[in-house]
Amino acid sequence: GENVEQHPSTLSVQEGDSAVIKCTYSDSASNYFPWYKQELGKRPQLIIDIRSNVGEKKDQRIAVTLNKTAKHFSLHITETQPEDSAVYFCAAMTGRRALTFGSGTRLQVQP
């Protein structure tokens, strides 16, 4: 089955700096890659997603890049704010329609 590895497990940045979280996947047939944000005690919520036929996607301060050849994708958050503090999960979906998640990155934005 699919295996998704996510790094780093924790990330601390100063407010206004950029944050980058990286994921690798194992199944070359995976074709959909979402990112979820989970605040403490809350449910995960989708923040951005990308399909395998697209290399980059942006939505205001967040962007995702995908390198199919290397089987890795990354989340970029610019101009970080304290409300960006949360756990972020990457995921990958194969043709079986099963979504496999990474282990998560705890992002802390220091004011």
Add this chain to the structure above:
Amino acid sequence: NAGVTQTPKFQVLKTGQSMTLQCAQDMNHEYMSWYRQDPGMGLRLIHYSVGAGITDQGEVPNGYNVSRSTTEDFPLRLLSAAPSQTSVYFCASSSQGGEKLFFGSGTQLSVL
């Protein structure tokens, strides 16, 4: 719309007991799934369904059963609870075959 509703929010079981975690959605989503979340391990897929009458196993299905008799409901059954099943359980649904998942608020389960 209530979205995805999970009940109960909290549950304590004794080893060997059985129970059903309920999940209902009112968005007419065909796709529904169950995940468990353990510290440091992210979200792991237990079972999922691409439509009424169709279910499939995820990466950690052992000890859990599901059925999908209606579009709205996707209950998760623990047949004989074990301490290893202590976790937070999330139900999620999608109108796009598993993409853009909407999650419920979760059920915190403790098995003693």
